[in-house]
Amino acid sequence: MEKYATQIKRASVSRHQLEKIKVGDFVADEFGKSGKVCEIEKIHYSYELHYYFHLGKSGTILVII
Numbered sequence: 001m002e003k004y005a006t007q008i009k010r011a012s013v014s015r016h017q018l019e020k021i022k023v024g025d026f027v028a029d030e031f032g033k034s035g036k037v038c039e040i041e042k043i044h045y046s047y048e049l050h051y052y053f054h055l056g057k058s059g060t061i062l063v064i065i
Helices: 015-019
Strands: 006-008 028-029 032-035 039-045 048-054 060-064
Touching: none
Parallel strands: 006 028
Antiparallel strands: 028 032, 039 048, 048 060
């Protein structure tokens, strides 16, 4: 069974789609950064919600909604 990466497009992503991503899932963004999610950090800042998807050696994907 082959596992596909969940595509994150910052311009059209919803909070519901981000909440479905769990540790261990494969994610990719529109800029080519991809990898397995090792940790998820969610920070409420004013009226924004910041999602940090830590990908181990590949870095971090930040999505602000």
